[in-house]
Amino acid sequence: MNNFQYIRTTSTKAAIDAVAKDPDARFIAGGTNLLDLMKRGIVSPEKLVDISRLPLNKIEREASGVRIGAMALNSEVAENAFIKEKFPLLAQALQAGASAQLRNMATVGGNILQRTRCHYFYDTSLPCNKREPGTGCGALEGNNHMHAIFGFSEKCIAVHPSDMCVALAALDATVLVSGPTGDRKIAFADFHRLPGDKPHVDTVLEKNELITAVTLPDSPFTKNVHYLKVRERASYAFALVSVAAGLQLENDTIQRACLAMGGVAHKPWRLASAEKALIGKKVTEATFRQAAEIAMQGAKSFEHNAYKLKLAPNAIVQALKTAAGIA
């Protein structure tokens, strides 16, 4: 790993100033993704600004919903009694991610900003438009069994690797951000980008902006929820496909639904049309199958990931059945 300057800051403002002043400076919090990328020479920041001790780690109830500090550890959020009671879908998604050790290190802000796990992005000897714009997408004609079936471009077919973000997308989260010119709020659906012509830009966050918190509105999805993660081993692997599903039921009629998928696109993939199609319907496998068909409209596969065209709708049905208690 190349050496770098290290700065420990005690205030959010000082941290933002330190990064704003230096084009080659980066924030570091948990470091579970950044150090990995630095060891492999994918990124080489000249200065790291340690934000891990900033007072941004609280999980606080708000008048409506909850505010989760960006420095809260993944394990702290997953184990938090209030989160488990009011936002069980988020707790389940967090528990499905990484390992106990990594969840003790990774922060909420860092999880949102983690880079893709595409092998072409990680191997500096191979082309990748995300790592090195203009070199081409190695996965397009290469081994693409982990890759996207929605929202990709010919420049990049990588997927976003987070589990937590799939739940945050389903639960209508908002990302709170501070920068040199002030604070702003970004709806979770707008936070991550599709690759388009600029796959090297993952999010709409500016380089010198810092995520300070995530907020969630009060959620009706407290009981009938399920986070289903399909992967190549039983635990501690990235998702091939994952589904965050929540239902608000009255008897066996669906009042509201939330639905998002992971492992299928460059960003957490919200299934808004399928959610709408579920409202007012009875809880049956046929209802869920129909919603899954709507969700899969527009999906397109590559040489090695055609299995996702079958796996994804089946995962949606299974997640909804489990959430509804009819699995």
Next chain:
Amino acid sequence: MTDHQPDDNNSEGLDESRRDFLKHSSLLTAMALTPSTVLKAASSQWDERLAGAFEKISLSLEVNGTKHSLAIEPRVTLLDLLREQLALTGTKKGCDYGQCGACTVHVDGRRVLACMSLAVMQEGRKVTTIEGLAGGDTLHPMQEAFVKHDGLQCGYCTPGQIMSAVACIREGHANSAEEIQEYMSGNLCRCGAYPNIVAAIMEVKKEGKKL
């Protein structure tokens, strides 16, 4: 024969050019071994940054109850600090990329991966490694259980497994074999001693001792 009388050192001019060459070549060597941050600083004549990149940072932390005051480069991981500077080689370097769990240690009571932790970020923290688990010659109950249940074959992953296993029970995630499997999934064992590791953890959990 005198101590120093190389043939090319008897003329002032040659001496000068040799010195220049040495200066030059050592600068080149330094450049080759130097991170881009220093090169950029050197080319921009930013003395401040040049100093900054070479600077060792002071670090105070406690490892297995012993306080250490050290000076380290920012890029040193906690794993390398433990193994190479504090000679605590019980913590193993398996993958060095956060994928295998062999380097699991406790920092302020939490199990973490030492290979993915910068040592400078551990200022003031308390680190426990496998060496800090036993009480003198008395093995920790988890170590006893691993021996009893043969929870290892080659033994390379064992320190990480044991540190993770202790944390697994302390966290309250050892209530069934399935739960142990899930919460121990960050520790890989390529010999495949998993059933015995789970048996060892279940026995320690059942004994109900305070760990």
